[in-house]
Amino acid sequence: MKKPLSVRIKNNRQYYYLLLPALIYVLIFCYGPMYGLIIAFKNYKGSLGIWQSPWIGFRNFKDFFELYNFWDLIRNTLVLSLYSLAAGFPIPILVALSLNELKGRFKKISQTILYAPHFISMVVLVGMMATMLSPSVGVVNTLLETLGMDRIYFLGESKYFRHIFVWSGIWQNMGWSAIIYIAALSNVDMNLHEAAAIDGAGRLQRILHINLPCIMPTIIIMLIMSVGNIASISYEKVFLLQNDLNLSVSEIISTYVYKRGILNANYSFSTAIGLFNNVVNVVMLIIANTISKKFTETSLF
Amino acid sequence: MKKHSLFDVCNTLFAVLLVLIVLYPLIYILSSSVSDPVRVASGEVVLFPKGFTLLGYRRVFEDSSILTGYANTIFYTVVGTLINMVVTVPAAYALTRPGLPGNRIITMIFMITMYFSGGMIPTFLLVRSLKLYDTRAVLLILGAFNTYNCIICRSFFASMPKELEDAALIDGCSPIKTFLKIVLPLSKALLGVMVLYFAVAHWNSYFNSMIYQVDPGKQPLQLVLRKILILERTSADMLGGSEDYSAERYQVAQLIKYAVIVVSSAPLLVVYPFLQKYFEKGVMIGSVKG
Numbered sequence: 021m022k023k024p025l026s027v028r029i030k031n032n033r034q035y036y037y038l039l040l041p042a043l044i045y046v047l048i049f050c051y052g053p054m055y056g057l058i059i060a061f062k063n064y065k066g067s068l069g070i071w072q073s074p075w076i077g078f079r080n081f082k083d084f085f086e087l088y089n090f091w092d093l094i095r096n097t098l099v100l101s102l103y104s105l106a107a108g109f110p111i112p113i114l115v116a117l118s119l120n121e122l123k124g125r126f127k128k129i130s131q132t133i134l135y136a137p138h139f140i141s142m143v144v145l146v147g148m149m150a151t152m153l154s155p156s157v158g159v160v161n162t163l164l165e166t167l168g169m170d171r172i173y174f175l176g177e178s179k180y181f182r183h184i185f186v187w188s189g190i191w192q193n194m195g196w197s198a199i200i201y202i203a204a205l206s207n208v209d210m211n212l213h214e215a216a217a218i219d220g221a222g223r224l225q226r227i228l229h230i231n232l233p234c235i236m237p238t239i240i241i242m243l244i245m246s247v248g249n250i251a252s253i254s255y256e257k258v259f260l261l262q263n264d265l266n267l268s269v270s271e272i273i274s275t276y277v278y279k280r281g282i283l284n285a286n287y288s289f290s291t292a293i294g295l296f297n298n299v300v301n302v303v304m305l306i307i308a309n310t311i312s313k314k315f316t317e318t319s320l321f
Numbered sequence: 322m323k324k325h326s327l328f329d330v331c332n333t334l335f336a337v338l339l340v341l342i343v344l345y346p347l348i349y350i351l352s353s354s355v356s357d358p359v360r361v362a363s364g365e366v367v368l369f370p371k372g373f374t375l376l377g378y379r380r381v382f383e384d385s386s387i388l389t390g391y392a393n394t395i396f397y398t399v400v401g402t403l404i405n406m407v408v409t410v411p412a413a414y415a416l417t418r419p420g421l422p423g424n425r426i427i428t429m430i431f432m433i434t435m436y437f438s439g440g441m442i443p444t445f446l447l448v449r450s451l452k453l454y455d456t457r458a459v460l461l462i463l464g465a466f467n468t469y470n471c472i473i474c475r476s477f478f479a480s481m482p483k484e485l486e487d488a489a490l491i492d493g494c495s496p497i498k499t500f501l502k503i504v505l506p507l508s509k510a511l512l513g514v515m516v517l518y519f520a521v522a523h524w525n526s527y528f529n530s531m532i533y534q535v536d537p538g539k540q541p542l543q544l545v546l547r548k549i550l551i552l553e554r555t556s557a558d559m560l561g562g563s564e565d566y567s568a569e570r571y572q573v574a575q576l577i578k579y580a581v582i583v584v585s586s587a588p589l590l591v592v593y594p595f596l597q598k599y600f601e602k603g604v605m606i607g608s609v610k611g
Contacts, residue, residue, distance in 0.1 A: 025422055
């Protein structure tokens with residue numbers, strides 16, 4: 021016997037009080053901007069406001085697709101995120117598999133140290149690189165010189181930008197991203213290992229044939245989420261690493277949105293670009309999820 | 322047996338290598354921050370400090386913009402984290418109530434925000450129209466609710482034994498009181514991890530301040546750091562001495578950079594090891610899946 025809805029709502033009203041601040045926040049600050057997205061299809065004027073500004077259809081999108089550096093933005097964004105994914109995704113798995121085989125104090129201390137860079141801010145990370153890679157006083161260039169090589173202005177040459185971005189990200193996050201796999205590995209059934217050991221399987225074989233398959237669902241979920249974020253790389257870090265010398269490879273969609281929108285006040289145009297970026301993300305996420313559902317029976321939703 | 326120990330040796334070496342890669346830049350910065358800047362610049366400092374000095378730290382602690390930024394950051398971190406907790410944790414608890422009408426819809430409303438958002442510009446326009454531009458409040462409010470952390474909390478609450486909670490409810494204790502008096506005291510591990518997650522995000526963020534705040538008096542430490550470390554704008558009075566450019570001034574500027582990195586990062590790096598044992602619980606995959 022289910023009570024009528026109004027009674028159930030009344031009986032649960034205190035739970036709604038607990039939900040209220042979150043709901044209010046989300047409706048105003050998450051869904052409010054979603055409403056604001058309609059200016060992508062308008063010629064937004066501050067004096068007229070969002071609703072009164074005139075509709076212009078898809079002109080902002082058309083302007084974006086015809087932009088002289090449209091393909092540069094797309095290429096830079098995709099190359100940077102695919103490179104990040106290809107290099108940054110497997111390494112935490114490797115780290116977790118390795119840490120999982122360690123024992124006692126050394127394991128714990130290694131974990132503590134590997135987590136540390138996660139707690140360093142983006143500004144500090146880029147600042148550290150600026151000083152350590154500095155052509156005049158940086159320790160890396162001092163080392164290069166001792167080895168008889170030329171000093172290199174790492175942050176000023178566009179050909180190094182992607183490597184610096186990706187590998188500093190790996191340095192910062194390989195330990196932290198490994199946590200989720202370490203947690204999954206702690207659930208692996210020890211009986212499997214004992215049985216395999218009796219059958220004469222070595223440590224490496226057991227990792228490959230027991231540990232790796234056991235954490236595969238976790239790996240797949242993480243992969244789907246990463247693919248869904250493919251068009252939203254950490255623009256906060258890209259922005260910090262950006263300078264006039266590397267702009268040809270470091271200008272990505274979101275940094276461009278910032279410049280056109282916030283700095284140049286082209287609100288409608290940059291909103292259209294942001295919306296395009298967001299839609300690409302959602303489509304990628306759905307594709308990845310569908311493929312995964314079909315072939316591995318693991319999916320996010 | 323021999324095969325096993327070979328594996329252990331290789332694996333341990335691999336782990337040691339990783340640890341050294343992570344550790345070296347941190348040690349280098351720390352050592353450089355207390356070394357004679359001339360010897361840092363000449364490449365003498367490789368691992369350990371050379372020519373011990375605290376000049377960099379003295380300049381950092383004498384600088385009013387850094388101190389203002391530091392105070393602002395502490396304010397944003399403490400108050401902002403408090404707001405995060407008040408908004409996010411109770412909502413997560415409510416969502417674990419069995420048979421709560423609208424539960425699925427509300428969860429959906431929250432989940433959608435993880436994958437789709439209005440983006441930078443509409444948010445900016447909203448902040449401006451709400452008269453939050455160039456206020457302190459904007460850094461406290463934006464991100465007050467975090468869906469990802471809410472899901473972590475929800476699965477933590479859902480996995481808690483229900484007996485105590487049900488007993489309290491049957492005894493006539495109100496849901497809110499049950500939550501505050503029974504559930505929260507049993508959730509210290511979760512609360513610790515959440516405080517850490519939120520506090521780290523506040524402490525380290527710079528982008529929102531860069532977009533929304535123009536008054537330097539309101540800006541957090543990270544923006545001051547950006548000026549010093551990345552835009553290389555060290556204020557003249559920080560460097561001291563004469564106004565003209567000289568090698569010495571340049572080296573003091575370098576020293577200040579190392580010191581300011583240490584001063585700004587140390588609080589979090591000192592705190593997190595104490596909460597480490599809870600991290601693994603916090604990120605269990607079950608929580609990612611909605």
